[in-house]
Amino acid sequence: MKITLLGTGDAVGTPKIGCSCPTCLDAIAGGRSRRLRFSILIEANGGNVLIDSSPDLRWQFLKKGIKHIDGLIWTHAHYDHYAGFGDFHRVQNGVNVYGVKSTLDYILNYLYFLKPVRHDVNFFEPFSIIGLEITLFEVTHPPLKSRQVY
Ligand SMILES: [Zn+2]
Ligand SMILES: [Zn+2]
Numbered sequence: 001m002k003i004t005l006l007g008t009g010d011a012v013g014t015p016k017i018g019c020s021c022p023t024c025l026d027a028i029a030g031g032r033s034r035r036l037r038f039s040i041l042i043e044a045n046g047g048n049v050l051i052d053s054s055p056d057l058r059w060q061f062l063k064k065g066i067k068h069i070d071g072l073i074w075t076h077a078h079y080d081h082y083a084g085f086g087d088f089h090r091v092q093n094g095v096n097v098y099g100v101k102s103t104l105d106y107i108l109n110y111l112y113f114l115k116p117v118r119h120d121v122n123f124f125e126p127f128s129i130i131g132l133e134i135t136l137f138e139v140t141h142p143p144l145k146s147r148q149v150y
Contacts, residue, residue, distance in 0.1 A: 001044040001132075006060040009035030011080040013056065036060055037080045047130035051075065057084025068092060071129035072116075074099040076141065077106035085111050098127065100136060 010016075014035040015024035027034040037054035047070040054060065061067075072095055074082055085107070088095055097104065097116040104118055121127050126135045 001042065004041040004043070004064065006039040006041055006064065007036030007054050007056055009037050011037065011078065013037055039084070041066065042132065045131045047071075049073065049129050049132065049134075052081040053084040053087075054080060055083040058087040060084075061087070069095065071096045071098060071119075073097075073129075073134065073136075074103050074107055075136075077103045082107045082111070085114065085116075088114055096129070098129065098134075 014033055015027040023033045026032065036056040036059065038052050039054040039057060039060055040051040041064065042049040042051070048066065048068065050069045050072045052075055053072060069092070072085070074097065085095075085097075093115065095114070095116045096119060097108075098119045098121050099107070100123065101120050104120060108116065108118065119127070121136060123136050123138055126133045128134070
């Protein structure tokens, strides 16, 4: 199994629009401060599982040569964790998406037109994607109760 952190940056990205702090200026100048937003790729058993679909997903996939995923797990319904799902439009249909009911309800109310295959899962109840056993558990992430992957 190989786990790749495609992005671990802040919700607004670095550089932040309109910011002139030293970190953002370094990122704008092409320095080492530039960070993409949150997505993790798990490669195992000949398949790919994505954890969260950041607004930077298109660039993350192009950079790593990712062409297909077998499952997408959404940890929670904050913009920076799901908005890149729209980048699957005309790239991959029928994406298998996983999350707890409240997360899927919120995200798919917006992105329903991509016709994902919805898989509702529950906290602390293991489920399987490409042979990997995955369990979601709750963590405190105000104002939401977030869903993390184990
Ligand atoms: Zn800044
Ligand atoms: Zn969040």
